[in-house]
Amino acid sequence: MGPSFLAPLIVSGTLALTAPRLAARLAPRPAAWALATAGASAATTWLGALALLAFTGFGQIRAVADRGLWSVWYLRSQEPVSRLGAGLCGLLLLLGVALVLRASWRRGRVLLRARHRCRTLPVSGDLAVLDDPVPEAFALPGAPGRVVVSTGMLRVVAGVELAALMAHERAHLRHRHHRFLLAYQLCAAACPLLRPLAREGAFAVERWADEEGARAVGDRAAMARAVGRAALARKTDPGPEVLPAATGGPVPRRMRALLAPPPATRRAPLAAAATLALGCLVSLGFAVHTTDDLFRAARHAYVQRHPGAAGADGGHD
Amino acid sequence: MTERQAPGRRRAAGQLEGVVLAVLWAAGGPLTASQVNALLPGDLAYTTVVTILSRLHDKGVLRRERVGRGYAYAPVRDEAAHTASQMHSLLQRGSDRGAVLARFVSDLTDEDEELVQRLLAAHGDPGHHAPGRRPRGHHTPDHIDGHSTPKG
Known part of the structure; x- marks a missing residue:
């Protein structure tokens, strides 16, 4: 019984760990899509497999088994995991669901607050200026979306570089990159194994916008300089509490990519990621099927032991 | 830049407003239309810049003060x-x-x-303010912050 429940966990774990490496070899746009798809399938499979395993333990509770007309004795003889294991899976599942809810709530709250606070900013076109010496620039999604840039940023980035920065932020808005970021964050909340995938996804989205910005101004080096100068200015002009970068070096990586020729389209890593994502869902399907078989057999065993229940059961089989 | 239809042109006009506002925020003090024009990338007609500035002033984004026969503009800060x-x-x-x-x-x-x-x-x-910042093919002062402000 074990393998069919183990497979989804193993395949989704493999996908979680290999997808970031595969994506690093792709152009940013397909990488962002591949990571979102891989993350969603891995997270679904992970939570789904946990739910199935937890349910096999849950079904062995006497009151539940009597309600479902399942033979506890049969379930125990076949149990795919120990009851302790099933309980653990149930806890992980609840934790995952709780973290997903918390992440979406927090995200929504930050977005609403940011929108509310930026509503009063002086706006011209799609640019809203924040009178803050700390260099800051971000895309604020909504209808209409806004590019928010601080005066500190306007003092260090100007001319073509500012045009590149604006084009970068507009690319975030145009391609709805906040939805990608939401997907990555929720995946990471559902399954801690997906955290590296979420980080790589956020990076891919930045690279995607970098490429669009570079194309808009027709100057890759200008986009690279804008990124570098903005990052340096943040460093030399620290706010009250600059957080140490936990990710370790996305800025130089972005600059190097921009100073190199545009990334080529590659199919092999994309195909590998797609295969693994499909493998996830197929293995989850098998696990669902196995669980279904298990509970059917348990009901059959129950009915044989309690012939009186046959009538109640008749409608179902 | 693709400018096919009216929406495209409207968006381009909006982006131009953004660039003008960015220049004024980066400058230390109020700037006249010709000073703004000198800091903008690309070749814009003087009258276009004047139009954008007065439109932004009407929106309440900029304040202005008389300088000679024209106005000097600065962002509203509060x-x-x-x-x-x-x-x-x-x-x-x-x-x-x-x-x-x-x-x-x-x-x-x-x-x-x-x-x-x-x-x-x-x-x-090499430095903080270097030729790299300059928009291609146009003369733009390298140091926006140090640009002399009009005497009011």
Whole structure:
């Protein structure tokens, strides 16, 4: 019984760990899509497999088994995991669901607050200026979306570089990159194994916008300089509490990519990621099927032991 | 730039407004239309700049003062400064905030700082204000902050 429940966990774990490496070899746009798809399938499979395993333990509770007309004795003889294991899976599942809810709530709250606070900013076109010496620039999604840039940023980035920065932020808005970021964050909340995938996804989205910005101004080096100068200015002009970068070096990586020729389209890593994502869902399907078989057999065993229940059961089989 | 239909042109006009506002915010003090024009990338007609400036003034984004026969414009500061402190605390509280609002750059480690400096130096940019900032093919003062402000 074990393998069919183990497979989804193993395949989704493999996908979680290999997808970031595969994506690093792709152009940013397909990488962002591949990571979102891989993350969603891995997270679904992970939570789904946990739910199935937890349910096999849950079904062995006497009151539940009597309600479902399942033979506890049969379930125990076949149990795919120990009851302790099933309980653990149930806890992980609840934790995952709780973290997903918390992440979406927090995200929504930050977005609403940011929108509310930026509503009063002086706006011209799609640019809203924040009178803050700390260099800051971000895309604020909504209808209409806004590019928010601080005066500190306007003092260090100007001319073509500012045009590149604006084009970068507009690319975030145009391609709805906040939805990608939401997907990555929720995946990471559902399954801690997906955290590296979420980080790589956020990076891919930045690279995607970098490429669009570079194309808009027709100057890759200008986009690279804008990124570098903005990052340096943040460093030399620290706010009250600059957080140490936990990710370790996305800025130089972005600059190097921009100073190199545009990334080529590659199919092999994309195909590998797609295969693994499909493998996830197929293995989850098998696990669902196995669980279904298990509970059917348990009901059959129950009915044989309690012939009186046959009538109640008749409608179902 | 693709400018096919009216919506495209309207968007381009909006983007131009943004660039003008950016120049005024980066400048230390009020600027006249011709000073703004000199700082803008590309060849814009003087009258276009005047139109954009007076439109932004009508929206209440800019304030203006008489200088000679024309006006010098500067951004209206109060709302922007108030919001800035609020946004600052929102962005600084917790690392996940940065992930919500796709920020342009993340913070650098010390090693990355050196690397970025080397990359900038290697690609035509030795100093803080260097020729690299200049829009292609147009004369633009390198140092916007130090630009002389009109005497009022």
